Amino acid sequence: MSQRPNAYDVAKLAGVSQTTVSRVLNNFPHVRPTTKEKVLEAIEKLGFEPDEIARSLVKKKTNTIGLIVGNLANPFYSETAQAILNEASKVDYDVIMMEGDSNNISLSEVIGKLINRRVEGVVVASVKRNDDELTKVLTEKSIPVIFFNRTLDHAVNTNYIVVDNLKGSKLAMEHLIQSGHKKIAYITGWQGYSTFNDRFLGYKQALAENNLAYDGNLVFEVNPKGSALDFSMDLLRNNPDVTAFFASTDSIALEILEAASRCNKRVPEDVSVIGFDNINISSNPYVKLTTVSQRKEEMSVLALTNLLKLINKEVETPVQITLEPELIVRGTTTAKDRNL
Amino acid sequence: MSQRPNAYDVAKLAGVSQTTVSRVLNNFPHVRPTTKEKVLEAIEKLGFEPDEIARSLVKKKTNTIGLIVGNLANPFYSETAQAILNEASKVDYDVIMMEGDSNNISLSEVIGKLINRRVEGVVVASVKRNDDELTKVLTEKSIPVIFFNRTLDHAVNTNYIVVDNLKGSKLAMEHLIQSGHKKIAYITGWQGYSTFNDRFLGYKQALAENNLAYDGNLVFEVNPKGSALDFSMDLLRNNPDVTAFFASTDSIALEILEAASRCNKRVPEDVSVIGFDNINISSNPYVKLTTVSQRKEEMSVLALTNLLKLINKEVETPVQITLEPELIVRGTTTAKDRNL
DNA sequence: TTGTATGCGTTATCAC
DNA sequence: GTGATAACGCATACAA
Numbered sequence: 001m002s003q004r005p006n007a008y009d010v011a012k013l014a015g016v017s018q019t020t021v022s023r024v025l026n027n028f029p030h031v032r033p034t035t036k037e038k039v040l041e042a043i044e045k046l047g048f049e050p051d052e053i054a055r056s057l058v059k060k061k062t063n064t065i066g067l068i069v070g071n072l073a074n075p076f077y078s079e080t081a082q083a084i085l086n087e088a089s090k091v092d093y094d095v096i097m098m099e100g101d102s103n104n105i106s107l108s109e110v111i112g113k114l115i116n117r118r119v120e121g122v123v124v125a126s127v128k129r130n131d132d133e134l135t136k137v138l139t140e141k142s143i144p145v146i147f148f149n150r151t152l153d154h155a156v157n158t159n160y161i162v163v164d165n166l167k168g169s170k171l172a173m174e175h176l177i178q179s180g181h182k183k184i185a186y187i188t189g190w191q192g193y194s195t196f197n198d199r200f201l202g203y204k205q206a207l208a209e210n211n212l213a214y215d216g217n218l219v220f221e222v223n224p225k226g227s228a229l230d231f232s233m234d235l236l237r238n239n240p241d242v243t244a245f246f247a248s249t250d251s252i253a254l255e256i257l258e259a260a261s262r263c264n265k266r267v268p269e270d271v272s273v274i275g276f277d278n279i280n281i282s283s284n285p286y287v288k289l290t291t292v293s294q295r296k297e298e299m300s301v302l303a304l305t306n307l308l309k310l311i312n313k314e315v316e317t318p319v320q321i322t323l324e325p326e327l328i329v330r331g332t333t334t335a336k337d338r339n340l
Numbered sequence: 341m342s343q344r345p346n347a348y349d350v351a352k353l354a355g356v357s358q359t360t361v362s363r364v365l366n367n368f369p370h371v372r373p374t375t376k377e378k379v380l381e382a383i384e385k386l387g388f389e390p391d392e393i394a395r396s397l398v399k400k401k402t403n404t405i406g407l408i409v410g411n412l413a414n415p416f417y418s419e420t421a422q423a424i425l426n427e428a429s430k431v432d433y434d435v436i437m438m439e440g441d442s443n444n445i446s447l448s449e450v451i452g453k454l455i456n457r458r459v460e461g462v463v464v465a466s467v468k469r470n471d472d473e474l475t476k477v478l479t480e481k482s483i484p485v486i487f488f489n490r491t492l493d494h495a496v497n498t499n500y501i502v503v504d505n506l507k508g509s510k511l512a513m514e515h516l517i518q519s520g521h522k523k524i525a526y527i528t529g530w531q532g533y534s535t536f537n538d539r540f541l542g543y544k545q546a547l548a549e550n551n552l553a554y555d556g557n558l559v560f561e562v563n564p565k566g567s568a569l570d571f572s573m574d575l576l577r578n579n580p581d582v583t584a585f586f587a588s589t590d591s592i593a594l595e596i597l598e599a600a601s602r603c604n605k606r607v608p609e610d611v612s613v614i615g616f617d618n619i620n621i622s623s624n625p626y627v628k629l630t631t632v633s634q635r636k637e638e639m640s641v642l643a644l645t646n647l648l649k650l651i652n653k654e655v656e657t658p659v660q661i662t663l664e665p666e667l668i669v670r671g672t673t674t675a676k677d678r679n680l
Numbered sequence: 681t682t683g684t685a686t687g688c689g690t691t692a693t694c695a696c
Numbered sequence: 697g698t699g700a701t702a703a704c705g706c707a708t709a710c711a712a
Contacts, residue, residue, distance in 0.1 A: 356698080356699085357698070357699045357700075358699090359698070359699055359700080359701095360697085360698060360699075363697090363698085370697055370698090371697070371698085372697060372698090375697080375698085394704090396704095397704050397705070397706090398703070398704045399704085400704070
C-alpha cells in the first residue's frame, strides 16, 4: 500500500467499477448521489488523486505549454517569464521552461523536445533573425509556436508579438534631440536579433530625419572582447562633444551610467543616458533610468492568450501583433524643451 | 497522415513488429543490423519521434522535476532558477516551474499539483517558517522535496540547502563595526521567513557581542504600508548619528542607497550600506554594493544534485546542508581598519 | 444509472 | 533476433 493508489483501488473499496470512479472524478451528471458518496469516501480514505500523465495520454491533452527564454538571469526575461507563468496558472496551464541560448543544443532541438513532451504550444522569447533549421521545423511540426519580443526575419507565416522597436528608437532619439543633443552615441546588442536590428535602424532614421550626420565612431556593438563600459569611458574621455548615450537595452545603460560616474560626469547635467526595455530595476529610485518601455506585461499576456487561441484554433494564423512602445522619462535625461 | 505517426506506423512501414521499433529506439543490443537499418529508415521517413507522455506512463518515470519559486521578478529567484534550469538540462531533466507565493493557492496545493503531474521531485525556493498543512503533506507524499534558501522552523525530517544566515549577518555587522560604526540601522523583510528571522538574530547577536546596545528605533520591517525608502530617509534626517545601514536583502539596500542620495548623503563617506544576497545587479559597477553572498550557484547546484540523489535513493534522508556565507566588500562601505 | 470493453503510445515479459 | 501480449492509469463508446 505504499504505492500510489489508482482508480481501481478506489473502485474496489467503494464497490463500484472504475468507470464510475472516473465519472465522479469528472463530475458526470447521472451518478446516483449515494454511489457518488461512497466513491468520494473511498477517494478520501485512500488519498487518491488522478494521475495527470495517464489522463494526458488518453485525452491527448496535457494542459502544458513550453516557454523558451534567452537567459533567466537577464531581468527582461525573468520579468516576462514571471508574467507568462502567472497568466498560465490562471487558465490552469503548466509551463515547462527551457533556455534557448544554450550552446550545445539548438533552438529547433529544444522545441522538438518540448513537442515530444506533448506541450500544446510554445512561446519563444528569443530567436535569431535567421534560423533556417528552425524555419523548416516550424512548417513540419503541428503545434503552434509564438515568438515573443524577437522574431525571424522572413516571418511570413510565423506568429509573433513584438513592440515596434524601430519606432521605440525614434522616440528615444527625438527625446534627446529635442533636448538639444547633437552628438548621440549608440550602443547595440548583437545585430543577429531582430530587436537590435530594428532599434539600430530607428537610430539611423532618427538621425537622418533630423539632419544629423551618422558617425560610425559613436556606434558600438557589445561583444565578448569589448564592453559597453569600456567603450563609454573611451568616448567620454576623448569625445567631449558627445552629450548623450542611447543604449539598446537598460542593462547596457547601467554600464554607461557607471562609465559616467568613473569619468566624473554628472548624469544628466553633463551627459544624458537613455535605455530600452524598462526592466524593473530601471524604475528603482536609485537608478531612475529614462527608457523606452517594451510593455512587458501586455506583451506577456498577449503572447499567452494568443497562444491559447491558436491551440484552440480560435484565431486565424498567423497572429502578428506589434505594440506601440512608450517613452518613459525619468532622471537620466534632461528634457529641456519639456520644462519650458 | 497529418496526425503524428506512432511506433505502429513505423513498424508497418518497416515491415517489422512495433516491439522491434521500440528496440531500435532504445538501442537494444540484439537487433539485426539490417532490420535496424530498415526501422531507422522508416523513422526518418515518417519523422517519427517517441511520445514522452506514453513513455512516462509505462516507465513510471517522467524525467521532470518541479521548481517552486517565490517571485521570478525578484532577481534572487530568477538567478537561482536560471542556475537550476541549467543544471537540470545537463542531466536531461525537464522542469515545470510554478510560483509559490500566489494568493489563491497554497504551497501545499502547488506541490500536490506537481505530484499529480508525476514530477520526480520538487525544489522549493520559498517557504514560510510555519506551514502545518505543508508539514502534513510532506509526511504523506512519497516524492522528495528539498527546500532551498528558506526552510521550515521544525525541519527535523525535511531536506534543505541554505546558507548560514545568522553567520552572514554577523559577518556584515563585524565588517561595519570594525570600521568604527556604532549606530547601525537594520531593515528586515518579513520575519515569517527563516532567512529574515536568522539574519535578524545575527544582527542582534553581533550587537551584543560587541557591547553595542540594541535600539528598536533603528530597526524596521518592510510592510505594505512602509517602505525601506521612507524609513531610511526619516532616519537619515532625524538621526544623524546613524552612520551605517544593514539591509537584509540587496533589493532593500538599493532603496537605502536612494534614500541617501535624496538626503544628500554620500555613500560611503557619510553613510555605509551593506546588503545580503549578492544579486547580479549588486556587482554592477554603477551599484557596487557591499553585501553578503548567498552563493546562489553553489546552492542551486547542490539543490539539484541532492534532489536527484534523493530521487535515486543514493543518499540518506534528510539532506541538510548549510553553506558558509561570504562577505563581499565593494564600494558602499568603508573598511577603515582594512586599509591600514 | 452503472458496468464491460477498448484504446491512448509506449515498455516489459514472455514465448518462439 | 523477433513477435505476441500484457501492462501503465485513465477516459470513453457502447451495452445493459
